[in-house]
Amino acid sequence: MALQPEIEKALNDQITAEFASSYAYLGMAAFLEAESLPGMAQWMRTQSQEEWTHGMKIYQFVLDRDGRVALGELGAAATEYESPLAVFEAAAAHERKITGLINDLYAKATEARDFASLPLLDWFVAEQVEEEAAVNQIVDDLRRAGGEGHTILMLDREMAARTTVPAEPGA
Ligand code: MG
Numbered sequence: 001m002a003l004q005p006e007i008e009k010a011l012n013d014q015i016t017a018e019f020a021s022s023y024a025y026l027g028m029a030a031f032l033e034a035e036s037l038p039g040m041a042q043w044m045r046t047q048s049q050e051e052w053t054h055g056m057k058i059y060q061f062v063l064d065r066d067g068r069v070a071l072g073e074l075g076a077a078a079t080e081y082e083s084p085l086a087v088f089e090a091a092a093a094h095e096r097k098i099t100g101l102i103n104d105l106y107a108k109a110t111e112a113r114d115f116a117s118l119p120l121l122d123w124f125v126a127e128q129v130e131e132e133a134a135v136n137q138i139v140d141d142l143r144r145a146g147g148e149g150h151t152i153l154m155l156d157r158e159m160a161a162r163t164t165v166p167a168e169p170g171a
Helices: 005-034 038-064 084-111 115-145 149-159
Strands: none
Touching (some): 005 038, 005 084, 038 084, 038 115, 084 115
16 A cells, blocks of 8 residues: 555654754764763764664655655754763653654554554664663663763773664665
8 A cells, every 4th residue: 555645754754853863863972972981972873873774764664665755854963062961861852752753653654544554663662662761771870970980981881882783674
């Protein structure tokens, strides 16, 4: 079944939102690296790459459904923050917003009886649970550290371990 225009538009809006997430996280990574926190910067670069794969997943889906891809504007991404904690708080708020967008998209697809979109959206619903949990854990860790240098350094070293970019969609 061909994509209905309102579903096609909603999917295209989500592609843009995922690429905008990627761009936002790239800005956060630049700040963290400039603050001499290479592990956190590495974590955020990986996060940025992951968001790019999310955008591509929906991009490919629209094409597979014989839809037309439309790419919206991304806008500027911040590269200055008050502190590392402020970065991860902003990332957590951003992920909550993305979860809301995915939920709206899910409701639209269900209402339009576009059942072919639901397995894709189920994947995104589950992914958002993981995204929010991961970033909330970092916020909690940084709050607990309370600006204490040794603990922040330890966290930074730990976060350097994240280098895996998930497989490309369809791989
Ligand atoms: Mg995403």
